[in-house]
Amino acid sequence: MNVLLKAIEHVVRAQPNEVAFTGVLNGELATLSYQQFWQHANDVSQRLRALGCRCIALREQNGLPWAVIDIAAQLANVVLVPVPHFFSDSQVAHLLSDSGADLLIGDWHVNDLTGHGIESIAPIYGLSAMRIASEQSELLPETCKVTFTSGSTGQPKGVCLSADNLYRVSQSLANVVRPTVNNGAHLAVLPLATLLENITAIYVPLLLGQSSVLLSGAQVGLKGSSQFDPATFATALATHRPSSVVLTPALLEVLVALVERTPELGRCFQFIAVGGARVSSSVMAQAHRLGLPAFQGYGLSECASVVSVNTPTHTSIDSAGQVLEHQQVRIDEQGQLWVTGNIALGYIREPFTEQWLATGDLAQLDEHGYLTITGRVKNQLITAYGRNVSPEWVEAEAHGFASLRSLVVVGDGEKSLTAVVVHDSPADVMRDLRLLNQGLPDYAQLKHCLCLADYPQDRPLWTANGKPLRPNFEQWANDQRHSIITIGQ
Incomplete structure (x- = not known):
C-alpha cells in the first residue's frame, strides 16, 4: 500500500462513520x-x-x-x-x-x-x-x-x-487549509480529470477527514471546457453550501457577479482557491470587498499541481502566494522560474533526470517569499526600447473590464503595444483601455487598438485549447495597420 x-486508511479507521463523499451514483x-x-x-x-x-x-x-x-x-x-x-x-x-x-x-x-x-x-x-x-x-x-x-x-x-508526488502536494495543501476549512464540504466545480480538482476534491478532503461533493458538470453549470451556466452554479451553491471550491479566473468572475446580486451565496465559503491563469488584481480586490475568501495559487502538472498559494494568514493579493512546504524555487537571470522538491517522474518515455525543473514561466519572488507569475518565457514581448513585457500580465489586468475580456496584446519589436479586442462597442473599449492604462507602467501601456466585431475565420489565431498563437497574431495585426487607432488620454 x-x-x-x-x-x-488511518483517517478511515479514526472516523469510519463520517461522511466522505456526496455525489451522483447510478443517477x-x-x-x-x-x-x-x-x-x-x-x-x-x-x-x-x-x-x-x-x-x-x-x-x-x-x-x-x-x-x-x-x-x-x-x-x-x-x-x-x-x-x-x-x-x-x-x-x-x-x-x-x-x-x-x-x-x-x-x-x-x-x-x-x-x-x-x-x-x-x-x-x-x-x-x-x-x-x-x-x-x-x-x-x-x-x-x-x-x-x-x-x-x-x-x-x-x-x-x-508517482503516489509520492500525489501525497506530498496533497498533504502540503491539507496542512495549509486545515486551520481555515474546519466544517462544511468541498464542492468539485472543475472536472476531476483536471489534476488540481482531482487533488483538492478527493485526496485533500480524505486526508483532512472532511467531506466532498461530487456533481456532474451539468449539475454545477459547467459545459465542456469553456461554457458555464451561472444560474445552475447558483443553485448548486444554495443547495450544498460548500466551504471550499477551486475556480478558474473566469469562474471567479461569475461568482463575484452572483454574490453581488445575492450576498447569501457567498457566506458559506471559508476558502476559494483560484488557479489555471493569472487573476486580474481588480477582480480579486472586488471578491475581497464582497467578503469572498479568494486566494490565488500557481502550479503545473510537472510538479504534481500546486507549487504556491495564498492563505488567509499569508496573502499578497497580486501574487500566487508563498511556496508550499514540499517545494523550493529559484529564478534565473532571465526571470524564469525553476522548481524542485516534487518533480514528476517525467513524460511517457521521457524521464526527468535533473533535480531542478525549468517551468517556462516568468516570475518574481519578493522579500517575503511571495511568488508572482508574470507570463511565459516564450511569449515575452520586447519593445523597440528594449523593455520586456509579458502579454499575459497585461491581458489578466484587462479581464477586470467587461469590454476587454477578449483582449490580446501585440507589439513585439514596436515602439508601443497594441490591444486587439473583439467587442460591439468601440466607445466602451476605448474608455476601458484608458482606465486600464492608468494602472499600468508606461512601458506596458496600450497606445493603439484594433477593435473588431469578430476574429477572421480564415486565419489560425488560436491553439486547440484556446490560447493565442502569438506570432500569428503579430503578423495578422501588422496586416491590419490601416484599421489600428490611437488611444487618447
Missing part, C-alpha cells in the same frame, strides 16, 4: 461514509486485479464512481489515466496510444474507437467497461497516474506521477 493510501444523489467508501474501493480493486489490467483510461463525469475507481486503481497497483471530456477525438486517440491503456471505464462510445479491438465486459461500479487491445506503453517506473496536459499545440503530453 502506497504512502497516500496509508494516510487515507441518484447518494452519500458514502469513510468506511463505506474504503470498502467499495477495496471491492473494486479486487475486480481490477482479477481482470489483470495494467492501465485504466477513465472518461467520466464527476460523481462517486470517479472517486472510488481512483482509489481502487491505486489499491490494485493499476495506473489511472483521467480523460478530459473536452479532448478532441485525435487527442483521445493519442492519449490511448501513448499510455497503452488496456481497460476503458466510463463514458466511452464504441463508434469512437473504430480500429481498436474492443470487448465489452460487466460494468465496474456502475460504469460501462471495455477491454481494449493495446500494446504495453513504456510508462515510467512507479507511475501511479498519468495526467495529460492540454498542451499549447495539438497533442497533449502525458505526465507520469
Whole structure:
C-alpha cells in the first residue's frame, strides 16, 4: 500500500462513520461514509486485479464512481489515466496510444474507437467497461497516474506521477487549509480529470477527514471546457453550501457577479482557491470587498499541481502566494522560474533526470517569499526600447473590464503595444483601455487598438485549447495597420 493510501486508511479507521463523499451514483444523489467508501474501493480493486489490467483510461463525469475507481486503481497497483471530456477525438486517440491503456471505464462510445479491438465486459461500479487491445506503453517506473496536459499545440503530453508526488502536494495543501476549512464540504466545480480538482476534491478532503461533493458538470453549470451556466452554479451553491471550491479566473468572475446580486451565496465559503491563469488584481480586490475568501495559487502538472498559494494568514493579493512546504524555487537571470522538491517522474518515455525543473514561466519572488507569475518565457514581448513585457500580465489586468475580456496584446519589436479586442462597442473599449492604462507602467501601456466585431475565420489565431498563437497574431495585426487607432488620454 502506497504512502497516500496509508494516510487515507488511518483517517478511515479514526472516523469510519463520517461522511466522505456526496455525489451522483447510478443517477441518484447518494452519500458514502469513510468506511463505506474504503470498502467499495477495496471491492473494486479486487475486480481490477482479477481482470489483470495494467492501465485504466477513465472518461467520466464527476460523481462517486470517479472517486472510488481512483482509489481502487491505486489499491490494485493499476495506473489511472483521467480523460478530459473536452479532448478532441485525435487527442483521445493519442492519449490511448501513448499510455497503452488496456481497460476503458466510463463514458466511452464504441463508434469512437473504430480500429481498436474492443470487448465489452460487466460494468465496474456502475460504469460501462471495455477491454481494449493495446500494446504495453513504456510508462515510467512507479507511475501511479498519468495526467495529460492540454498542451499549447495539438497533442497533449502525458505526465507520469508517482503516489509520492500525489501525497506530498496533497498533504502540503491539507496542512495549509486545515486551520481555515474546519466544517462544511468541498464542492468539485472543475472536472476531476483536471489534476488540481482531482487533488483538492478527493485526496485533500480524505486526508483532512472532511467531506466532498461530487456533481456532474451539468449539475454545477459547467459545459465542456469553456461554457458555464451561472444560474445552475447558483443553485448548486444554495443547495450544498460548500466551504471550499477551486475556480478558474473566469469562474471567479461569475461568482463575484452572483454574490453581488445575492450576498447569501457567498457566506458559506471559508476558502476559494483560484488557479489555471493569472487573476486580474481588480477582480480579486472586488471578491475581497464582497467578503469572498479568494486566494490565488500557481502550479503545473510537472510538479504534481500546486507549487504556491495564498492563505488567509499569508496573502499578497497580486501574487500566487508563498511556496508550499514540499517545494523550493529559484529564478534565473532571465526571470524564469525553476522548481524542485516534487518533480514528476517525467513524460511517457521521457524521464526527468535533473533535480531542478525549468517551468517556462516568468516570475518574481519578493522579500517575503511571495511568488508572482508574470507570463511565459516564450511569449515575452520586447519593445523597440528594449523593455520586456509579458502579454499575459497585461491581458489578466484587462479581464477586470467587461469590454476587454477578449483582449490580446501585440507589439513585439514596436515602439508601443497594441490591444486587439473583439467587442460591439468601440466607445466602451476605448474608455476601458484608458482606465486600464492608468494602472499600468508606461512601458506596458496600450497606445493603439484594433477593435473588431469578430476574429477572421480564415486565419489560425488560436491553439486547440484556446490560447493565442502569438506570432500569428503579430503578423495578422501588422496586416491590419490601416484599421489600428490611437488611444487618447
